[in-house]
Amino acid sequence: MDLHAATRYSLVMTIPAAILSIGDELVSGVSVDTNSAWLAAQLAAVGIGATFHVTVGDDLAHIVEAIQQVVHAQATKDPAFPCNGGILLITGGLGPTEDDLTRQALADAMGEQLVEDPTGLSQIESWFKKVSRPMAASNRLQALRPQSAGILENTNGTAPGLRARFEQTEIFVMPGVPREMKEMYTRAILPALRERLAQHAGDTPAQVRHVIKINTFGTGESVIGEKIKDLMVRGGYETKGAHVSVGTTAADGIVSVRVYASGTVEATREAIDTVRAEVSGRLGPIIYGEGEETLEAAVGALLKHQKATIATAESCTGGMIAEMLTNIAGSSEYFLRGWVTYANESKQQELGVPAEMLAACGAVSEQVAGAMAEGARQHAGTQWAVSTTGIAGPGGGSEEKPVGTVWIAVTDGRETIARRFIFPGNRQQVRQRAAQMALALLRWRLMGILAPV
Amino acid sequence: MDLHAATRYSLVMTIPAAILSIGDELVSGVSVDTNSAWLAAQLAAVGIGATFHVTVGDDLAHIVEAIQQVVHAQATKDPAFPCNGGILLITGGLGPTEDDLTRQALADAMGEQLVEDPTGLSQIESWFKKVSRPMAASNRLQALRPQSAGILENTNGTAPGLRARFEQTEIFVMPGVPREMKEMYTRAILPALRERLAQHAGDTPAQVRHVIKINTFGTGESVIGEKIKDLMVRGGYETKGAHVSVGTTAADGIVSVRVYASGTVEATREAIDTVRAEVSGRLGPIIYGEGEETLEAAVGALLKHQKATIATAESCTGGMIAEMLTNIAGSSEYFLRGWVTYANESKQQELGVPAEMLAACGAVSEQVAGAMAEGARQHAGTQWAVSTTGIAGPGGGSEEKPVGTVWIAVTDGRETIARRFIFPGNRQQVRQRAAQMALALLRWRLMGILAPV
Numbered sequence: 013m014d015l016h017a018a019t020r021y022s023l024v025m026t027i028p029a030a031i032l033s034i035g036d037e038l039v040s041g042v043s044v045d046t047n048s049a050w051l052a053a054q055l056a057a058v059g060i061g062a063t064f065h066v067t068v069g070d071d072l073a074h075i076v077e078a079i080q081q082v083v084h085a086q087a088t089k090d091p092a093f094p095c096n097g098g099i100l101l102i103t104g105g106l107g108p109t110e111d112d113l114t115r116q117a118l119a120d121a122m123g124e125q126l127v128e129d130p131t132g133l134s135q136i137e138s139w140f141k142k143v144s145r146p147m148a149a150s151n152r153l154q155a156l157r158p159q160s161a162g163i164l165e166n167t168n169g170t171a172p173g174l175r176a177r178f179e180q181t182e183i184f185v186m187p188g189v190p191r192e193m194k195e196m197y198t199r200a201i202l203p204a205l206r207e208r209l210a211q212h213a214g215d216t217p218a219q220v221r222h223v224i225k226i227n228t229f230g231t232g233e234s235v236i237g238e239k240i241k242d243l244m245v246r247g248g249y250e251t252k253g254a255h256v257s258v259g260t261t262a263a264d265g266i267v268s269v270r271v272y273a274s275g276t277v278e279a280t281r282e283a284i285d286t287v288r289a290e291v292s293g294r295l296g297p298i299i300y301g302e303g304e305e306t307l308e309a310a311v312g313a314l315l316k317h318q319k320a321t322i323a324t325a326e327s328c329t330g331g332m333i334a335e336m337l338t339n340i341a342g343s344s345e346y347f348l349r350g351w352v353t354y355a356n357e358s359k360q361q362e363l364g365v366p367a368e369m370l371a372a373c374g375a376v377s378e379q380v381a382g383a384m385a386e387g388a389r390q391h392a393g394t395q396w397a398v399s400t401t402g403i404a405g406p407g408g409g410s411e412e413k414p415v416g417t418v419w420i421a422v423t424d425g426r427e428t429i430a431r432r433f434i435f436p437g438n439r440q441q442v443r444q445r446a447a448q449m450a451l452a453l454l455r456w457r458l459m460g461i462l463a464p465v
Numbered sequence: 466m467d468l469h470a471a472t473r474y475s476l477v478m479t480i481p482a483a484i485l486s487i488g489d490e491l492v493s494g495v496s497v498d499t500n501s502a503w504l505a506a507q508l509a510a511v512g513i514g515a516t517f518h519v520t521v522g523d524d525l526a527h528i529v530e531a532i533q534q535v536v537h538a539q540a541t542k543d544p545a546f547p548c549n550g551g552i553l554l555i556t557g558g559l560g561p562t563e564d565d566l567t568r569q570a571l572a573d574a575m576g577e578q579l580v581e582d583p584t585g586l587s588q589i590e591s592w593f594k595k596v597s598r599p600m601a602a603s604n605r606l607q608a609l610r611p612q613s614a615g616i617l618e619n620t621n622g623t624a625p626g627l628r629a630r631f632e633q634t635e636i637f638v639m640p641g642v643p644r645e646m647k648e649m650y651t652r653a654i655l656p657a658l659r660e661r662l663a664q665h666a667g668d669t670p671a672q673v674r675h676v677i678k679i680n681t682f683g684t685g686e687s688v689i690g691e692k693i694k695d696l697m698v699r700g701g702y703e704t705k706g707a708h709v710s711v712g713t714t715a716a717d718g719i720v721s722v723r724v725y726a727s728g729t730v731e732a733t734r735e736a737i738d739t740v741r742a743e744v745s746g747r748l749g750p751i752i753y754g755e756g757e758e759t760l761e762a763a764v765g766a767l768l769k770h771q772k773a774t775i776a777t778a779e780s781c782t783g784g785m786i787a788e789m790l791t792n793i794a795g796s797s798e799y800f801l802r803g804w805v806t807y808a809n810e811s812k813q814q815e816l817g818v819p820a821e822m823l824a825a826c827g828a829v830s831e832q833v834a835g836a837m838a839e840g841a842r843q844h845a846g847t848q849w850a851v852s853t854t855g856i857a858g859p860g861g862g863s864e865e866k867p868v869g870t871v872w873i874a875v876t877d878g879r880e881t882i883a884r885r886f887i888f889p890g891n892r893q894q895v896r897q898r899a900a901q902m903a904l905a906l907l908r909w910r911l912m913g914i915l916a917p918v
Contacts, residue, residue, distance in 0.1 A: 040505050040509050041515070042502075044497060045502070048498075049498070050494065053495070054494075061493065062492055063492065063522065067501070067517060067519075232601075234561040237560075237563070238601050238603060244562055246525070258564075259563070260560070261488070270489065270490070332788045339896070343783075349807060354801060358801060358802040358845065391814075407794065
């Protein structure tokens, strides 16, 4: 299943947007700011790309300065769209206490006075009635707004939001509490943005921006960078009437190629398809999916399609391969059984690895990896089995078998292929890379191709 | 919970600091920026308060502008400390590919040329030798630095960091990969900041801020909030000559109590000890550790101390308990063997669960959970065993056994205790809560206490 198929062609208009998060807890690192990423993703979903996020503490001067800088940047940076200005989404600092300064800061930045909004006040009063709690005097402050601003109802809390026009920028202020922020964005702000986008589509050629993320496993970011170097020109390039740029990111062993395209709807679609085909041709079977697709989902889909079954026999990965495979809903159709054979005795008793082999070759060896996979396959009665045996560290390494050495075997009963890897990193990383590589090797075998790495 | 209270009294030395995160994946909301919060917390721990964070995409002009704005702000905003300047920590954009622009942007901002650093180059070459991989030509670019800058070794990857003085601001650039960033900060940057603080300390009284995080598993944040309500006063309170505030956070099933204290070194230490003892007394055995300590490490320490051994028999958790236990270095001392018995046949064949029991009670039942644990213990020859059987969803639920129903059994051979839980959330969350609860139940049995929840 490809959840992202629907959103892969998200359209990004050329309205500049910025996100400002306010709160001492964010700037001091006590809390991670997840609101900004959520909002950026929401903007992207309707076709607006945020160009920067700023986080400041509960400090009046800092908030005023941040607002003014964004408005100034948006007014001057996009000469091609002088009448459209930009969008600034602000979260936080709307509470009733002394350290909630966003209302005051917005008024100061705009050079206006704060006035009490009667509708806002009655909404706050209704909210307290609804939850049967007395309203503190300080909550009355939450009905204040800059003179020319409007308010946005908060159906999940006391703090109304704000909507203001400051020079060419449209500003929306939301509470920092994620639940209140998300509800307000979805109910009150998103429709306003959609309206804005609709107007925008009229005055300018329908300029959109698409992004896709192509996921790979099996080789390093620099090797991939070499293979698609000419596509990754700084500043991007024009193709099929669209402007395209290509970048790579690496996280947890997965290297992703992101392709961005901007231009008309048709041009960007064509450009994305062209670049996707080019990247696919160059990188081949190390590509396992797009968007949020995982390696384990790709393997699961192949097993399901082929009506094949799998068993796992894990030593150094300690159950991680089984955990990954079974994290996919419906995996009981193909995943039947797994072993975590940590001790040598368990490799003998559960999987039938001969004691003499363990003694002669050592537990971390080609022979034992193969015997584990074959034993698992036979005991579980599956078509396929995969095994790992290695040294995750930090102890247990030797000159011949350093920490990070892992043997991985995949068998279909006819042919058992074991390969040795030396994974870098700490214990957790060695285990994760080994589990991912086991899934990748299995995937390539299921596809009937020689391992491309 | 009131995080504002917690940070309001943070004692910030008068060195201004800013954090700049670089990456399209961050600004577009594809990834949440956790580096900035980590760095801000690290700075706070040594008494430096970050005043703002900025996030920009992989865009040369945006990066240059962000650097120049921070340097300009730091040079002009603190007239009281004209000679001290500020600190700018930058993460991201040091990779070997075309969209990694941070080196170029820093040079452009400083008005300098990039030059190749011979030490940096040899460090990169050594890194590739160490991991036995060929070095791509593009990796050579990572040895570039602005002419007047220095480089910082990266012991976990290829991208060296940078250290530069630009006007009155000291700039440190780190890779965006969290593991590389954290190691570089701790090894190479923190000592430089400490030196800087030591020079600075002459001018200000020795005020510090200390924070501890007490980790619990087994009950909800609101129940914990009720038990320590009086300690969580908004705005904090004075005790033992220090200002103290207490807050709770919940993430991935773990509820943590954070205790902040500010004042002199001695006063904060004493205040933290007093509050820690009070929290411990109120919450008891649901507390399993502090800071980054995990539930699996706590269980592992108990097993090791008691020279006891453990086996796992997992159905719905699919190997997660084994994976968690074996993620601890040295776990082979106590973890001997695990099964992932997903299919009914595997529960019978591997663990000796009677077919009649499966037919009469169903796989998700008290009896089967108990038989799985006892079978695992006997087959593995361990003192202890733990088992899970449940419905992780999204399918498979019924009125009697809804999605989220999980039976967990723990046995020591003398007594097998199985308990039923109904965990909320999606497939991944149900599996994770079940695995954590299995470890928690095991931990309480190892401690010889009745389950407190």
